[in-house]
Amino acid sequence: MTTVTVDATPKPRVERRASRAARLGLRTLALYAVSVLIGIGIWQLLAMRYGASLVASPSQTLSAAGELAREGTLTNSILASSRRILIGWGLGLAVGVPAGLFIGQIKVVRQLLEPYIEFFRFIPPIAFVTLAVVWLGIGESSKVVLIFYTSVFIVILNTSAGVMAVSESKLRAAASLGANRRQILRGVVLPSTVPYIITGARLAMGNSFLTIVSAEIVAAQVGLGALIWTSRNYGRIDWVFVGIITLGVLGFVFDRVLRIVASRVLRRYGVKL
Structure with a gap:
């Protein structure tokens, strides 16, 4: 009689997790591919329905x-817009996060600054395009400042909201254990506020893409906004579609990179994106 030996040893936990993650990754990629194909199909139908003069086909x-890539126009436009967005958005984070932590913790400061924050955050950046060009010229400074303006208030509001949402019992428990103000900030307030900061950063990134187009249309020779405006002047609908789709793809990539970096760097705070 032949004896069949069955290995009943369970797979290691790490191996099971890796296998599950691989399956989820493949499923996500498959769904993305199906979604893109459906979108391209609808796009093609619209192009056939309205003609090339209104809707450029895929x-x-x-x-x-x-x-445009062979001429170098597309590459230069992507690099110029990306540089402006990253600098302005990065400055918005660098100023907005500390300011939000400060405003959220100190009530008097919050009451003093709240009228200005609530006033300026309702004024769209495009309203300041002319002033930015007059004050700062048509160089990079005017566009970077506009993106900073559209980013900083979103980050401040989200960060301060996170600080004010910290449970009072946690703060009292930390204080009763002898933690000073700085230790409470690093050990209690900041970990609880991280999800709000990440949300603010993502929203600010989206608004930066909205602002860059209007800024480049008015005061730029190179950039995706300038490309879209120039294409419109030449009647090149296909170039307009290239600029619009490039903006969408670039924003999608930036957001995904932000989520990956944030999830890895801030994992120790218990953040799940």
Whole structure:
């Protein structure tokens, strides 16, 4: 009689997790691919329905993208817009996070600054485009300042909201254990506020893309906003589609990179993105 030996040893936990993560990753990629194909199909139908003068087809847009890439226009536009967005958004984070922590913790400061924050955050950056050009010129400074303006208030509001949402019992428990103000900030307030900061950073990134187009249309020779405006002047609908789609793809990539970096760097705070 042949004896069949069955290995009943369970797989190691790490191996099971890796296998599960791989399956989830493949499923996500498959869903993304299906979603993109459906979108391209709808896009093609709209192009067939309204004609190339109104809606450039996927093939025409791809051909125009290749044309602009060979000339170097598309690459230069992507680099110029990305640089402006990252600098302005980064400055918004660098100022907004400390300011939000400060405002959220000190009531008097919050009451003094709240009228200005609530006033300026309702004024769209495009309203300041002319003043930015007059005050700072048509160089990089005016566009970076506009992106900083659109980012900083979002970050401040989200960060201060996170600070004020910290449970009072946690603060009292830390104080009763002898923690000073700095230790409470690092050990209690900041970990609880991290999800709010990440949300503010993502929202600020989205608003930065909205602002860069209006800023570059008015005061730039190079950039995706300038590309869209120039294409409109030349009647090149396919170039307009290239600029719009490039903005969307670039924003999608920036947001995903932000989520990956944040999840890895801030994992010790218990943040799940």
